[in-house]
Amino acid sequence: MPRIITLSVDRWAPTNCAPDVVECAAESLEQGNILFFPHLGFQLGAAEQAFLSPETAGKSKNVSWDGVAGRLRGSNVDPALQPLLQGMMQRFAAAGESLLRALFPAYPGALVTSRTSFRAVEVAGRSTSWRKDDTRLHVDSFPSTPVQGKRILRLFSNVNPNGQARSWRFGGSFEAVAERFLPTLTAPPRGSARLLQWCSVTRGYRTAYDHYMLQLHDRMKADGAYQSSPDVTGYDFPPQSTWLVFTDQVPHAVVRGQYLLEQTFYVPVDAMRDPERAPLRTLERLLARPLT
Numbered sequence: 001m002p003r004i005i006t007l008s009v010d011r012w013a014p015t016n017c018a019p020d021v022v023e024c025a026a027e028s029l030e031q032g033n034i035l036f037f038p039h040l041g042f043q044l045g046a047a048e049q050a051f052l053s054p055e056t057a058g059k060s061k062n063v064s065w066d067g068v069a070g071r072l073r074g075s076n077v078d079p080a081l082q083p084l085l086q087g088m089m090q091r092f093a094a095a096g097e098s099l100l101r102a103l104f105p106a107y108p109g110a111l112v113t114s115r116t117s118f119r120a121v122e123v124a125g126r127s128t129s130w131r132k133d134d135t136r137l138h139v140d141s142f143p144s145t146p147v148q149g150k151r152i153l154r155l156f157s158n159v160n161p162n163g164q165a166r167s168w169r170f171g172g173s174f175e176a177v178a179e180r181f182l183p184t185l186t187a188p189p190r191g192s193a194r195l196l197q198w199c200s201v202t203r204g205y206r207t208a209y210d211h212y213m214l215q216l217h218d219r220m221k222a223d224g225a226y227q228s229s230p231d232v233t234g235y236d237f238p239p240q241s242t243w244l245v246f247t248d249q250v251p252h253a254v255v256r257g258q259y260l261l262e263q264t265f266y267v268p269v270d271a272m273r274d275p276e277r278a279p280l281r282t283l284e285r286l287l288a289r290p291l292t
């Protein structure tokens with residue numbers, strides 16, 4: 001079962017992290033634990049507080065900022081306020097980058113900063129399709145953005161102003177989940193990956209790894225017995241706290257909470273302290289074939 005590893009870091013650009021903290025942070029994370037920063041909150045400016053409303057995202061529920069393309073999506077705010085919203089998200093992305101640079105000196109050259117999201121809608125009672133329903137335990141996999149083996153590392157900060165925690169559940173280890181569901185997964189049909197890319201369903205080539213991870217994500221969410229298995233644990237992340245998880249590895253679900261900032265990073269498998277712990281390597285071992 002994943003463990004919550006608490007770190008006392010209280011600033012986004014910590015200087016001279018002790019070597020044992022750095023060592024422990026990367027090791028714990030790669031083992032499939034959650035790094036929890038109870039004293040690290042993300043502060044919104046006075047004007048930014050206005051974004052703490054479900055209206056900020058409107059129908060789309062999340063606002064997302066793509067720093068590479070320079071594109072803000074899903075925003076429902078007045079055009080005059082867009083730059084302020086964009087600035088808030090860019091500031092969170094930059095804060096996340098500086099935290100990771102300090103904590104994981106071995107990753108940065110290889111670390112890719114991807115999307116930033118602001119989640120403004122209460123999770124409990126929200127209506128979505130089962131596949132998009134993150135209240136069900138799952139590991140992350142993106143249908144239209146193949147990662148081609150790279151790790152998905154996500155940083156979360158609860159910015160709720162009303163004292164409300166973000167409640168998560170965790171369900172076992174990646175190995176256990178992979179062994180449980182692997183017999184139900186099917187190989188990608190021949191030629192399907194090229195077709196998906198050609199029809200622009202995917203941005204880039206959907207490798208066999210991406211194919212299996214997507215199926216795993218779906219099978220986990222669809223399996224009622226697994227969802228209600230007794231060995232599930234939970235954790236409430238309080239407002240003004242931050243946590244970091246390899247969400248492609250740690251089976252997780254969000255039960256309730258409102259107002260979250262999230263930053264996605266990609267980490268190449270070879271940049272890990274121990275690449276054998278990557279979901280890619282675990283699946284390759286179990287299936288006895290290369291998947292990228």
Ligand SMILES: O=C(O)CCC(=O)C(=O)O
Binds near residue numbers: 154252253254
């Ligand atoms: O919104 C959350 O708290 C977590 C949702 C989730 O499953 C994820 O971001 O990977």
Ligand SMILES: [Fe+2]
Binds near residue numbers: 138140247252
């Ligand atoms: Fe997730």
